[in-house]
Amino acid sequence: MNKSELINAMAEEAGLSKADAKKALDAFVSTVSKTLAGGDKIVLIGFGTFSINEKGERTGINPATKQQITIPAKKVVKFKAGAELAEKVK
Numbered sequence: 001m002n003k004s005e006l007i008n009a010m011a012e013e014a015g016l017s018k019a020d021a022k023k024a025l026d027a028f029v030s031t032v033s034k035t036l037a038g039g040d041k042i043v044l045i046g047f048g049t050f051s052i053n054e055k056g057e058r059t060g061i062n063p064a065t066k067q068q069i070t071i072p073a074k075k076v077v078k079f080k081a082g083a084e085l086a087e088k089v090k
Contacts, residue, residue: 036077046084053078 001009003025011021032050035042041051057073081089 044082046082048082048085049080051078051080052076 007018007021007025010016010025011018014021014024016024032042036050036052039052041049043049052075054075055073058071060069060071061067062069
């Protein structure tokens with residue numbers, strides 16, 4: 001499902017116009033992005049948790065040259081499904 005399909009589904013499910021559904025989705029994405037960028041996590045009971053994990057520096061191999069390279073540390077977004085969502089997708 002792409003963004004426009006999600007907007008259509010949200011509009012139908014909530015009885016909103018597509019424009020209102022797009023505004024709601026954009027607001028959700030913006031709020032999640034700002035919250036995670038600020039270092040906080042978002043917990044939606046029954047749906048899941050968005051959080052930031054830190055991956056440490058590690059050694060890898062450049063597949064083109066077969067030489068060892070150092071992969072720098074970075075932060076990554078993590079999503080852990082809640083119990084209700086996990087049960088629905090079983």
